Amino acid sequence: MALPIQTNVELPLLKVISDGGGELSMLKAVELVTAYFKEITTEDLAATMDSGINKWRNWVQWARQKLIAKEELDGSTRGIWKIKDKGKARLDAEWASWTPRYSRMEVSSSSSLGPDTSQSHQMKTTELNPLEKIEISRKEIVETISEEILAILLKLEPNLFENLIGVLLLNMGYGSIKITGRSGDGGIDGECSIDQLGLYKIHFQAKRWLNSSVPSKEIRDLLGAIQTQRGEYGIFITTSTFSKDALETAKKSGKIKAIDGKQLVALMIKYGLGIKSIPLSIPKIDYDFFEGFGV
Numbered sequence: 001m002a003l004p005i006q007t008n009v010e011l012p013l014l015k016v017i018s019d020g021g022g023e024l025s026m027l028k029a030v031e032l033v034t035a036y037f038k039e040i041t042t043e044d045l046a047a048t049m050d051s052g053i054n055k056w057r058n059w060v061q062w063a064r065q066k067l068i069a070k071e072e073l074d075g076s077t078r079g080i081w082k083i084k085d086k087g088k089a090r091l092d093a094e095w096a097s098w099t100p101r102y103s104r105m106e107v108s109s110s111s112s113l114g115p116d117t118s119q120s121h122q123m124k125t126t127e128l129n130p131l132e133k134i135e136i137s138r139k140e141i142v143e144t145i146s147e148e149i150l151a152i153l154l155k156l157e158p159n160l161f162e163n164l165i166g167v168l169l170l171n172m173g174y175g176s177i178k179i180t181g182r183s184g185d186g187g188i189d190g191e192c193s194i195d196q197l198g199l200y201k202i203h204f205q206a207k208r209w210l211n212s213s214v215p216s217k218e219i220r221d222l223l224g225a226i227q228t229q230r231g232e233y234g235i236f237i238t239t240s241t242f243s244k245d246a247l248e249t250a251k252k253s254g255k256i257k258a259i260d261g262k263q264l265v266a267l268m269i270k271y272g273l274g275i276k277s278i279p280l281s282i283p284k285i286d287y288d289f290f291e292g293f294g295v
Helices: 006-019 026-034 042-046 055-069 085-097 115-126 130-155 158-171 216-228 244-253 261-270 287-291
Strands: 023-025 080-083 175-179 190-193 201-207 233-238 256-259
Touching: 006 023, 006 026, 006 055, 006 080, 006 085, 023 026, 026 055, 026 080, 042 055, 055 130, 080 085, 130 261, 158 175, 158 190, 158 201, 158 261, 201 216, 216 233, 216 244, 216 256, 233 261, 244 256, 256 261
Parallel strands: 201 233, 233 256
Antiparallel strands: 023 080, 175 190, 190 201
16 A cells, blocks of 8 residues: 555645635545545555545545644535645645655554564554554454454363354354254264254354364365255364365365354454453544534
């Protein structure tokens, strides 16, 4: 991603608003500012944060907020961005020397950067706006608790792990959950259905493994068991990983969904299994409220 440095957006924003007669709508301002940054790609413009907010539009909006704080823009009219005298003066003084500068950063967690890049990560983080900093912090928290959850799963007895998988499938909307734990049936640990009426039967297998990857033989055994039990599909869940052959076998079958440890924990977090969320209140101006007072 080649987004401009945050402060580098301020002058072009002042410029387009000034050229637009002193005021512009938010969408028009974002569109015109984009033209000053030739390295921004179509993918950059379409990229969104985890919350679904468009990254580039959010980037420009935070530049606007900083300009309002500096009293260079007037933020009193909803949806309209207006330049103030202080902004015009800055534009006259600095525009001639302005050039685009890019941060070329990825909004990601620090754990993926390696031990020798903490300073670089800190520098990049200072270029982010508050919402993006919150997003990065959340990803770091998720990575930490994901490791802790996986460690807890590995301590469970096999039958309790199977029960936990049953609860997860129930939370995900599957119906008719039944833990079987039968032996000699290809390792089927339970069954469920896609619908609450139980019309389409799915068998699942839960492997609480630590270091060993699940081989393709396990997938083939589950396929055979599904046919014997006249099931429709199968889900193979493990705390470990799958070998390349196992993943290819599952994909080619069209009947087996393979879920590894990382995916399992992500599903638990998504569906709130074994997880408590801390509410975070972020204030946002309610313009509808102030319109009632004639603002």
